[in-house]
Amino acid sequence: MNRCLWCGSSVTSVISVKDFIQFKIIEHPLCEKCRNNLNRLENHETCKGCSRIYSGQDYCPDCLKWKRHYPSYEGCHYAVFEYNLFARELIEQFKFTGDCETADLFKKEVGAFFRKNMKDTIVIPIPLSAESFSSRGFNQTEVLLESAGVDFVCVLENNYQIGKQSRKNRAERMKSPQPFALSEYHKDIVRGNNIILADDIYTTGRTIYHAIELIRSHEPATVNSFSLFR
Amino acid sequence: MNDRTVLYGRELVLRDALAQFTDDVIDECAKKPGFVSIKGVLRCNRCQTVLSLKQPYPCICGKRCFYCRECIQLGKVRACDELVTMTEPNQFSPVQKPCLKWNGTLSQQQKEASIEINASLAANEERIIWAVTGAGKTEMLFYGIGQALDQGKRVCIASPRIDVCLELAPRLQRVFPGISSILLYGGSEEAYRYTQLVITTTHQLLRFNEAFDVLVIDEIDAFPFYLNTALYYAAEKARKRVSSVIYLTATPDKETQKKIKRGDIKASILPARYHKHPLPVPRAVYSKTTLTDGSIGKSAVFNHICRLIDLKKPFLVFIPTISLMEKVAPLFKTIFKESQFEWVHSKDTDRKEKVMKMRRKELDFLLTTTILERGVTFENIDVIVLKADHEVYTEAALVQIAGRAGRSVAYPDGEVTFYHQGWTRTIKRAISQIKYMNKLGKDKGLLI
Ligand SMILES: [Zn+2]
Ligand SMILES: [Zn+2]
Numbered sequence: 172m173n174r175c176l177w178c179g180s181s182v183t184s185v186i187s188v189k190d191f192i193q194f195k196i197i198e199h200p201l202c203e204k205c206r207n208n209l210n211r212l213e214n215h216e217t218c219k220g221c222s223r224i225y226s227g228q229d230y231c232p233d234c235l236k237w238k239r240h241y242p243s244y245e246g247c248h249y250a251v252f253e254y255n256l257f258a259r260e261l262i263e264q265f266k267f268t269g270d271c272e273t274a275d276l277f278k279k280e281v282g283a284f285f286r287k288n289m290k291d292t293i294v295i296p297i298p299l300s301a302e303s304f305s306s307r308g309f310n311q312t313e314v315l316l317e318s319a320g321v322d323f324v325c326v327l328e329n330n331y332q333i334g335k336q337s338r339k340n341r342a343e344r345m346k347s348p349q350p351f352a353l354s355e356y357h358k359d360i361v362r363g364n365n366i367i368l369a370d371d372i373y374t375t376g377r378t379i380y381h382a383i384e385l386i387r388s389h390e391p392a393t394v395n396s397f398s399l400f401r
Numbered sequence: 402m403n404d405r406t407v408l409y410g411r412e413l414v415l416r417d418a419l420a421q422f423t424d425d426v427i428d429e430c431a432k433k434p435g436f437v438s439i440k441g442v443l444r445c446n447r448c449q450t451v452l453s454l455k456q457p458y459p460c461i462c463g464k465r466c467f468y469c470r471e472c473i474q475l476g477k478v479r480a481c482d483e484l485v486t487m488t489e490p491n492q493f494s495p496v497q498k499p500c501l502k503w504n505g506t507l508s509q510q511q512k513e514a515s516i517e518i519n520a521s522l523a524a525n526e527e528r529i530i531w532a533v534t535g536a537g538k539t540e541m542l543f544y545g546i547g548q549a550l551d552q553g554k555r556v557c558i559a560s561p562r563i564d565v566c567l568e569l570a571p572r573l574q575r576v577f578p579g580i581s582s583i584l585l586y587g588g589s590e591e592a593y594r595y596t597q598l599v600i601t602t603t604h605q606l607l608r609f610n611e612a613f614d615v616l617v618i619d620e621i622d623a624f625p626f627y628l629n630t631a632l633y634y635a636a637e638k639a640r641k642r643v644s645s646v647i648y649l650t651a652t653p654d655k656e657t658q659k660k661i662k663r664g665d666i667k668a669s670i671l672p673a674r675y676h677k678h679p680l681p682v683p684r685a686v687y688s689k690t691t692l693t694d695g696s697i698g699k700s701a702v703f704n705h706i707c708r709l710i711d712l713k714k715p716f717l718v719f720i721p722t723i724s725l726m727e728k729v730a731p732l733f734k735t736i737f738k739e740s741q742f743e744w745v746h747s748k749d750t751d752r753k754e755k756v757m758k759m760r761r762k763e764l765d766f767l768l769t770t771t772i773l774e775r776g777v778t779f780e781n782i783d784v785i786v787l788k789a790d791h792e793v794y795t796e797a798a799l800v801q802i803a804g805r806a807g808r809s810v811a812y813p814d815g816e817v818t819f820y821h822q823g824w825t826r827t828i829k830r831a832i833s834q835i836k837y838m839n840k841l842g843k844d845k846g847l848l849i
């Protein structure tokens with residue numbers, strides 16, 4: 172008997188006849204109840220700029236604000252699941268408790284996204300600050316991509332110091348200075364190529380837009396961004 | 402910081418200890434690796450669980466390491482970690498003897514059990530206390546615990562359920578006012594400190610190492626079977642090599658019942674409730690209604706509920722799953738329009754308030770999942786179990802559920818009915834366990 176990777180209750184897999192004939196029985200690591208707690212954004216009307224659940228207009232007020240800030244930027248942000256309470260619990264377990272295997276819960280969805288939409292695109296994960304990295308020992312975004320079998324290159328440096336991002340309030344985060352740098356050695360990777368930046372969560376967009384700004388200064392063909400949760 | 406007493410009988414991950422203690426303190430600690438390989442199988446050295454990860458992950462040490470998922474909520478144990486501990490010295494400030502400040506009285510069977518417990522504690526042996534729901538098991542531990550504390554022993558009381566710990570801690574602190582004590586559970590705000598008396602969830606036992614002279618484990622039957630080995634390991638690790646363990650249960654599983662009957666473990670059996678009335682014996686009734694369609698209106702269940710509503714007798718209705726509850730509750734809303742009732746389950750944030758409403762007799766009845774199987778008591782209620790043949794109802798669960806009825810001296814009776822679609826071995830065993838205890842109580846002359 173298999174147990175749900177999250178809540179431990181037993182998983183009874185639903186097998187369709189087609190799956191059975193094709194020997195394609197892939198057990199989902201989550202039980203049905205936990206799976207239902209994850210809210211897929213593709214089932215909703217979302218903002219064209221940042222993928223948050225939003226209807227009425229193409230772009231949400233936050234994205235309109237970013238557009239004023241970066242008028243020539245034409246990329247957009249993709250995300251898979253809504254950052255709801257359950258997602259917050261999962262991220263807590265993953266990042267702060269340090270349970271890297273949590274990444275396994277999303278490998279199917281993350282893998283499918285990159286294989287389907289991001290051919291010929293270089294995936295660059297957003298790096299952690301040195302402080303967070305040394306206390307955690309891993310970058311959750313890299314672990315996510317690796318579990319999903321997505322190739323990526325780590326070319327960004329994060330020189331951010333003092334205080335932790337998650338403890339800051341929104342206003343403080345918005346005016347924070349550019350924390351990222353691209354090493355001289357790696358500049359050629361960006362020039363003329365399609366780039367997608369990857370992170371675990373998109374909250375204010377500040378972090379991702381800093382990274383976008385930096386990448387764009389090195390003349391890529393296109394830049395977009397991705398996060399597991401929005 | 403650097404207070405070495407918090408290391409006494411505790412087990413910490415070296416990396417975490419280094420942040421709190423100076424090198425000379427760390428040097429005094431005994432150390433062991435975070436993981437051990439036994440016959441090629443890697444096990445976590447804190448919880449002894451076999452490694453479940455398929456691959457190692459990037460680690461704080463710069464390499465890739467395995468870690469233990471099982472006990473990660475207590476802090477991550479990585480393959481490159483070491484665990485440290487300091488020997489328990491029983492360094493407590495002397496107390497005015499006797500430390501027990503309690504002037505309640507024990508019933509005849511409680512008195513006998515209390516004497517047996519004292520003897521087991523003195524002899525550093527194990528004992529199981531099989532006490533029916535409502536026998537008053539906490540009180541009969543008072544003298545034994547008091548005597549151990551007077552002798553400078555370190556005592557721990559562990560329960561799998563936070564609710565029980567939260568209720569137990571203030572009671573014990575009241576009767577042992579001069580004794581240092583702490584309540585430990587996941588998410589507690591209180592920082593750990595070295596105390597003579599420890600009240601804890603069983604999970605937190607894994608953080609101790611040969612710490613306790615006396616270890617009391619409550620509700621050993623509340624564990625699903627697959628967790629049992631982990632519990633016994635945690636207990637073995639937390640107790641001293643020479644120590645006494647008292648197991649408490651209202652509903653021992655089949656294996657434990659066998660052990661008791663064979664005399665493999667010393668046991669005190671308390672078959673009678675404090676009020677000396679027998680346990681209500683459940684009636685098993687076949688009912689083929691699915692509960693979710695029109696057939697319920699013609700069923701025995703429906704008639705039964707109508708009768709209780711007419712009699713104004715409050716009752717609990719147990720429903721095996723949340724999903725069934727979510728179908729049954731709205732249906733009940735339409736057929737029992739005139740009645741006041743609520744439904745509760747484990748995910749319900751208003752649970753406490755709804756239970757209070759039932760206690761205050763503001764409801765005619767309450768629908769519940771097994772969440773109210775233990776601990777909660779209501780005065781003068783009947784109990785109805787729907788789909789009693791469902792797999793969530795273990796023998797222990799059914800006995801506990803039946804034990805909700807007839808708790809108070811004023812209303813020692815209460816009807817318990819198991820509606821089922823198939824007479825299962827579990828139902829049969831639960832009923833015969835209840836009958837066995839009543840017979841024992843009668844034979845011993847403990848019942849009125
Ligand atoms: Zn689950
Ligand atoms: Zn947007």
Ligand SMILES: [Zn+2]
Nearest residue numbers: 445448469472
């Ligand atoms: Zn472990």
Ligand SMILES: [Zn+2]
Nearest residue numbers: 460462466481
């Ligand atoms: Zn390591």
